Amino acid sequence: MDRRDFLKNLGAAGGTLLLASPWLSAFADVEHTRHSKARIGVVGPGSRGRFLMSFLKNNPKAEVVALCDIYRPSIDEALKMYPQARVYTDYRQLLEDKEVDAVLIATPLDVHFPVAMAAFEAGKHVFCEKTLGITIDECYKMYHKHLDTGRVFFSGQQRLFDPRYIKVMELVHAGTFGDIEGIRAYWFRNGDWRRPVPSPELERLINWRLYKEHSKGLMTELACHQIQVGSWALRQIPNRVMGHGAITYWKDGREVDDNVSCIYVFDNGVKLTYESIISNKFYGLEEQILGHLGTVEPEKGKYYFETIEPAPGFLQMVNDIEHKLFDAIPFAGTSWAPETANENHGEFILGKRPQGDGTSQMLDAFVEAVITGKQPPRIAEEGYYASALCLLGYDAIEQERILTFPDEYKLNYLNHHNPTTA
Amino acid sequence: MKDSVITAQRKRTELITLLVCFVIANVVNLCAIIAYGTRFVELVTQLGYVVIFSVALYICWTVLRLIYYGIRSVVRK
Numbered sequence: 001m002d003r004r005d006f007l008k009n010l011g012a013a014g015g016t017l018l019l020a021s022p023w024l025s026a027f028a029d030v031e032h033t034r035h036s037k038a039r040i041g042v043v044g045p046g047s048r049g050r051f052l053m054s055f056l057k058n059n060p061k062a063e064v065v066a067l068c069d070i071y072r073p074s075i076d077e078a079l080k081m082y083p084q085a086r087v088y089t090d091y092r093q094l095l096e097d098k099e100v101d102a103v104l105i106a107t108p109l110d111v112h113f114p115v116a117m118a119a120f121e122a123g124k125h126v127f128c129e130k131t132l133g134i135t136i137d138e139c140y141k142m143y144h145k146h147l148d149t150g151r152v153f154f155s156g157q158q159r160l161f162d163p164r165y166i167k168v169m170e171l172v173h174a175g176t177f178g179d180i181e182g183i184r185a186y187w188f189r190n191g192d193w194r195r196p197v198p199s200p201e202l203e204r205l206i207n208w209r210l211y212k213e214h215s216k217g218l219m220t221e222l223a224c225h226q227i228q229v230g231s232w233a234l235r236q237i238p239n240r241v242m243g244h245g246a247i248t249y250w251k252d253g254r255e256v257d258d259n260v261s262c263i264y265v266f267d268n269g270v271k272l273t274y275e276s277i278i279s280n281k282f283y284g285l286e287e288q289i290l291g292h293l294g295t296v297e298p299e300k301g302k303y304y305f306e307t308i309e310p311a312p313g314f315l316q317m318v319n320d321i322e323h324k325l326f327d328a329i330p331f332a333g334t335s336w337a338p339e340t341a342n343e344n345h346g347e348f349i350l351g352k353r354p355q356g357d358g359t360s361q362m363l364d365a366f367v368e369a370v371i372t373g374k375q376p377p378r379i380a381e382e383g384y385y386a387s388a389l390c391l392l393g394y395d396a397i398e399q400e401r402i403l404t405f406p407d408e409y410k411l412n413y414l415n416h417h418n419p420t421t422a
Numbered sequence: 423m424k425d426s427v428i429t430a431q432r433k434r435t436e437l438i439t440l441l442v443c444f445v446i447a448n449v450v451n452l453c454a455i456i457a458y459g460t461r462f463v464e465l466v467t468q469l470g471y472v473v474i475f476s477v478a479l480y481i482c483w484t485v486l487r488l489i490y491y492g493i494r495s496v497v498r499k
């Protein structure tokens with residue numbers, strides 16, 4: 001689905017879509033902003049940063065005017081896309097650039113906070129890749145800095161803009177799949193997560209994901225996206241989390257776990273279970289939303305109802321006769337039959353195989369918000385909680401304790417109320 | 423090789439037999455719909471299977487008749 005289709009669909013069913021995903025109102029002024037441009041500075045144009053730039057390149061309303069990186073090869077690659085961009089090696093210099101309206105932060109996790117805080121101070125709008133900060137405290141301060149400065153604040157939660165997730169949430173919130181009784185999210189890969197390093201002193205700069213001073217591993221890199229799907233579906237923030245993590249396979253000097261598992265508990269007892277292992281990829285990634293009437297697998301782009309249309313009577317009869325004639329005689333009742341899952345091929349949520357992941361739409365929305373200066377509702381809050389929850393899960397794993405969401409880090413959002421700010 | 427002649431009477435008998443098989447197959451489909459509580463549109467939507475079932479019935483009936491006439495001709499000799 002291209003941008004035009006996306007917006008067209010949005011117009012067709014705007015009312016219900018905006019209920020489930022109010023941040024889509026970022027596109028409300030698309031016609032008025034037609035002749036405007038958002039001037040963007042990219043801090044950390046590494047692999048993700050350049051991927052994001054490739055989408056900005058397709059948006060006539062966006063221009064990357066400045067780049068900042070401490071690693072020259074990243075700058076050189078980025079300049080191939082935007083040869084006219086001014087180059088900085090210190091983000092503070094980029095932030096002094098008056099031609100920059102907004103910054104896009106795609107550095108390693110530990111660098112997000114100082115850059116974002118300084119960017120807000122400098123009056124820039126901020127798009128910060130997930131996870132927002134390396135601690136909940138950092139995320140909280142970033143969120144409040146956004147409120148205090150009134151600048152636009154997006155985080156790299158592209159699922160919030162993925163048409164198939166938007167449709168799923170519309171259906172889930174309308175009760176199509178009944179009461180949501182559980183969420184099972186997982187991300188399985190089979191690989192060491194390493195990148196080739198040209199010289200040993202660059203190990204931590206390039207493989208920053210493997211070291212605790214720069215990253216919280218699987219929880220901040222992968223779980224951050226998927227836990228947010230759970231709170232989006234349930235329109236609730238889970239308040240308790242327990243978990244365990246270990247390095248079970250890739251014992252290669254890394255510091256972060258390669259095998260994690262967490263249980264997030266919502267107030268009504270519903271649980272979101274999260275699992276990530278990077279030495280087996282059979283199940284890939286998914287966030288299974290389990291309702292009493294049906295199941296959704298948004299990554300596959302499919303939904304399945306619990307009761308499926310029965311086969312035609314004639315075929316059932318033939319099948320039964322065949323079984324009576326040829327099956328071995330059972331010595332016990334049907335309760336002995338193994339309860340393996342039923343074959344149910346489901347239906348595609350958008351009528352076809354999924355395409356794209358919302359990144360392009362997310363960046364388009366950011367560009368619109370930068371031009372209008374209007375923060376779309378709930379986008380900063382969703383970003384905040386996605387980050388805070390994966391970090392809370394990380395803390396639970398590290399401390400091997402059941403943790404409760406700390407009151408002092410709650411926002412006045414959904415089921416959360418912060419007594420100090422309410 | 424001898425020319426074989428299919429009489430009008432034979433053709434009529436075979437067509438009637440096929441029709442009877444088709445009616446039986448439809449009755450079986452109707453019974454299945456009632457027994458399994460499925461929808462009556464299957465009387466139309468499952469016609470393909472019903473036709474296949476009628477042909478199968480017709481073939482079975484034909485085989486039975488061939489065996490019967492075969493045995494009868496052997497006995498008469």
Ligand SMILES: NC(=O)c1ccc[n+]([C@@H]2O[C@H](COP(=O)([O-])OP(=O)(O)OC[C@H]3O[C@@H](n4cnc5c(N)ncnc54)[C@H](O)[C@@H]3O)[C@@H](O)[C@H]2O)c1
Nearest residue numbers: 044046047048049068069070071074106107108129130156
């Ligand atoms: N939303 C998503 O789906 C998604 C996907 C991948 C990565 N990410 C996020 O994007 C970010 C970057 O990931 P990546 O895979 O591109 O990493 P990367 O290592 O490829 O790129 C990071 C870049 O930042 C640069 N950098 C490091 N410190 C810097 C500093 N102080 N100032 C300026 N530049 C600095 C590095 O030199 C590098 O070029 C991470 O936060 C990651 O979690 C998000």
